[in-house]
Amino acid sequence: MRTPPAIRSTTVTVFVDTNVLVYRHDSSDPAKQARADEWYAYLWRSRTARLSVQVLQELYATLSRKLKPGMEADKARRIVRALGAWEPVGIDLAMIEKAWILEQRNSLSWWDALIVAAAQTSECEILLTEDLQDGQTFGGLRVVNPFASASLTPEEVLRAATE
DSSP states (O other): OOOOOOOOOOOOOEEEOHHHHHHHHOTTSHHHHHHHHHHHHHHHHHTOEEOBHHHHHHHHHIIIIISSSOOOHHHHHHHHHHGGGGOOBOOOHHHHHHHHHHHHHHTOOHHHHHHHHHHHHTTOSEEEOSSSOTTOEETTEEEEOTTTOTTSOHHHHHHHHHO
16 A cells, blocks of 8 residues: 655744734624634644734734724733734844844835844744735745635645745
């Protein structure tokens, strides 16, 4: 009996941008909410998600102040606290320096440059965001738009992005 070929592991570290987390709690776009929820569940199961303190700050502000209808502050705080398990990286001067270089070299907005710098500092291979071009790379970091390939599972998307 022939042994099937080994399946390449898709365990890659994924930095999650704020927009993906916001969509999970925003009912104004049910398709994006469902897709964000699928990614969220996958990332919890695989334990491969990372984020930054910047993402947590933006998430709290958006959930508690910008969403319509808004979310109770206590609920937003519980969500942010739970995401502490994703090993948020803090912003320090070295990261700011890295972001300045990325901002200038890649014509990024300041906030996007800081997200890319945080993902690189966290040694992630994937940056999950809809704010940058799907497939764009920054050194060893590849941008994946989680909403671009809705017919594929998160694991299939990651496998394709890292091959």
